[in-house]
Amino acid sequence: MxxxxxxxxxxxxxxxxxxxxxxxxxxxxxxxxxxxxxxxxxxxxxxxxxxxxxxxxxxxxxxxxxxxxxxxxxxxxxxxxQEHPSHVQSTEEVLYLALAGKSVERRKLSHCYQIANHMKDIYADDITLSVGPGEKLLSFLESGLAAAVANRSETPTRPGLERLSPSADPEITAVNAAFALALAERHDLVDDDHRLYDLAHAAAMDAPDVEFAGFKRRFRELAREPDSSTYRQVLVDATRSYAGGPGPAAD
Missing domain, CATH: 3.30.2010 (Zincin-like)
Incomplete structure (x- = not known):
């Protein structure tokens, strides 16, 4: 090399x-x-x-x-x-397949790119964690999520509900938390009582419309060696789960 x-x-x-x-x-x-x-x-x-x-x-x-x-x-x-599907699949193609005919907020469209990047990171870290220790990565994930959860808004999202994650984008914060926990579980980096679970729960509570458990499962259970069609469908499904909506296509 x-x-x-x-x-x-x-x-x-x-x-x-x-x-x-x-x-x-x-x-x-x-x-x-x-x-x-x-x-x-x-x-x-x-x-x-x-x-x-x-x-x-x-x-x-x-x-x-x-x-x-x-x-x-x-x-x-x-x-x-390797031309791994996660690294050669066009995110733009997936957005077209998943969201054609839908009306989607621009911020959510940008978040879909982050979801695709999370999947790329999962596959990259399958290599990273096969050759190196995971302690520093786990600490990095924990500190990043802790900082996000600690950045609470003083104004509740709605009466009786205190915001538990960043005021700007609690929904993508919940997805980020699902990614962090999924990566840690995929490589057996955490015990059941690890603080990452409490932090992820706090982020998920602030975004009830996000399928936290579903995203964690998707990230954690990504097939190790998917073919291009299988990978594309997983990313399409994740995109629809996060950003799908009624109406005309977003421009």
């Missing part, structure tokens, strides 16, 4: 992640690690005909999660090279 780090910054996390990754996997194309200045820039992988690019801020590259972030993105690169 050829890795090339561009820009000044730490190199150890990427080399350590490569060492873990290569115990069971490899990449055909070289990986260029692009260290960026913006500390708020999220970590993501880009794919080209002749290379993969791992974009990461110097701050993230210096964090305690740096190795795990790099390993996760290497896993996405592997899925891309």
């Amino acid at each position: 050829d890795i090339r780090i561009q820009g000044s910054g730490p190199t150890a996390p990427f080399l350590s992640a490569r060492g873990l990754f290569e115990t069971e996997h490899d990449l055909t194309l070289p990986v260029y690690v692009q260290l960026r200045e913006d500390p708020d820039e999220r970590t993501w992988a880009a794919h080209y005909d002749d290379r993969h690019v791992l974009n990461i801020s110097r701050q993230a590259a210096s964090s305690a999660m740096a190795r795990e972030l790099a390993l996760h993105e290497f896993a996405h690169m592997a899925r891309h090279e």
